[in-house]
Amino acid sequence: MSGTLSMELEEKDYEFCGHPLRITMFKGASLGVSSYVWGPGVILCRYFEAMKIDFTGKKVLELGSGTGIVGILAVLLGGDVTMTDRPYVLKQIEYNIVANVPPSHRHHTKISALAWGSDQDKFQPDFDVILGSDLVYSPTQFPGLLQTLRYFCQDKTIIYLCSDVKYREGSAKFHNEMVPEQFNSEVIHTSGSSCVFKLTRKIPGNSTSF
Numbered sequence: 743m744s745g746t747l748s749m750e751l752e753e754k755d756y757e758f759c760g761h762p763l764r765i766t767m768f769k770g771a772s773l774g775v776s777s778y779v780w781g782p783g784v785i786l787c788r789y790f791e792a793m794k795i796d797f798t799g800k801k802v803l804e805l806g807s808g809t810g811i812v813g814i815l816a817v818l819l820g821g822d823v824t825m826t827d828r829p830y831v832l833k834q835i836e837y838n839i840v841a842n843v844p845p846s847h848r849h850h851t852k853i854s855a856l857a858w859g860s861d862q863d864k865f866q867p868d869f870d871v872i873l874g875s876d877l878v879y880s881p882t883q884f885p886g887l888l889q890t891l892r893y894f895c896q897d898k899t900i901i902y903l904c905s906d907v908k909y910r911e912g913s914a915k916f917h918n919e920m921v922p923e924q925f926n927s928e929v930i931h932t933s934g935s936s937c938v939f940k941l942t943r944k945i946p947g948n949s950t951s952f
């Protein structure tokens with residue numbers, strides 16, 4: 743069931759990998775794009791479900807978490823997950839963690855402010871997995887996003903990005919031209935106009951992806 747709790751909160755129900763999720767969007771809090779569950783977020787969750795992805799033992803970082811739907815699923819699939827976004831979005835993420843992650847698992851979650859291109863140095867680049875859904879829509883943000891992804895992408899790191907490559911401004915150019923200059927990148931899943939990309943570190947002088 744989905745519904746409106748008040749003028750300010752709207753909730754939507756999902757189920758992935760047998761985990762029911764009730765995601766609340768702070769519609770009255772002027773969070774802009776952060777107060778929606780975007781299609782690429784749902785597609786990335788469905789991809790994890792289809793591939794039976796298990797994050798047990800993995801240190802996971804989510805960029806631009808928004809409502810937190812993807813990061814919360816990653817916790818429920820076993821990960822130690824740091825969910826990040828701009829400072830004013832963190833309360834919404836916290837609300838959804840409390841609503842969806844059992845108390846026994848909450849110590850596997852962290853919430854931090856992380857603005858792309860400026861805050862990454864405050865974190866250790868020791869994550870196994872980086873997640874990002876619907877991050878690629880504003881070309882002015884691309885250099886900062888790429889800088890952040892480069893910082894976190896170590897030899898062992900796998901980055902999963904899910905983007906709409908047709909309807910989001912600059913997204914096709916970002917994924918087809920900008921990303922391959924700096925990362926190995928492949929499309930591992932397509933749904934409508936959205937794709938799930940898997941990025942890994944590009945070793946200088948080695949042009950072979952996989």
Ligand SMILES: C[S@@+](CC[C@H](N)C(=O)[O-])C[C@H]1O[C@@H](n2cnc3c(N)ncnc32)[C@H](O)[C@@H]1O
Pocket residue numbers: 775776778779780781782783784805806807808809810811827828831856857858874875876877883886
């Ligand atoms: C379109 S929303 C996607 C939210 C969520 N990942 C989803 O799929 O539903 C993009 C998110 O990226 C965040 N974001 C955009 N630019 C950012 C930046 N420069 N630094 C940090 N976060 C940013 C926004 O605050 C927003 O929560």
